[in-house]
Structures are given as C-alpha cells and as structure tokens.
Amino acid sequence: MDNRDINQFTGTGLKEDEIRKVMDAGDRAARIRALRTCRLRVLDEVHKKQQELDRLDFCIRQISENVKA
Numbered sequence: 104m105d106n107r108d109i110n111q112f113t114g115t116g117l118k119e120d121e122i123r124k125v126m127d128a129g130d131r132a133a134r135i136r137a138l139r140t141c142r143l144r145v146l147d148e149v150h151k152k153q154q155e156l157d158r159l160d161f162c163i164r165q166i167s168e169n170v171k172a
Contacts, residue, residue: 109122109126112125115141115145116145116148117141117145121137121141121144124137125137125138125141
C-alpha cells in the first residue's frame with residue numbers, strides 16, 4: 104500500500120487500520136465489503152451526532168420557553 108492508495112481515502116472518516124484492512128482485503132468484492140463495513144461505522148457516528156444535536160435543540164427550546172413564560 105503506497106501513499107497514492109491511502110490518499111484516495113482522505114476525508115472519508117476512515118481510520119488508518121480500516122484503510123489497511125480495505126487495501127489488504129484482496130479481491131474487489133472483499134474490498135467493497137470492507138468499505139461497506141467502514142461505511143456502517145461512519146453512519147453510526149452520524150446518527151449519534153444527530154441524537155446529540157436533537158438533545159441540544161431540545162435544551163434550547165426548553166430554555167426559550169422558560170424565558171417566555
């Protein structure tokens with residue numbers, strides 16, 4: 104695995120060990136499976152961040168309503 108291979112994953116949110124697993128996966132189908140596994144991890148992180156945003160929005164609404172009352 105050289106720098107050109109690693110550079111294609113810049114900005115994807117993949118960790119270095121995940122990139123290595125993808126690059127070492129072997130055939131095309133195995134690489135795609137490895138990438139899909141990584142994608143699920145990143146999507147889980149997105150969902151967790153969305154929940155945090157929802158909670159913050161709730162706090163903002165609660166405080167705003169208390170000020171109006």
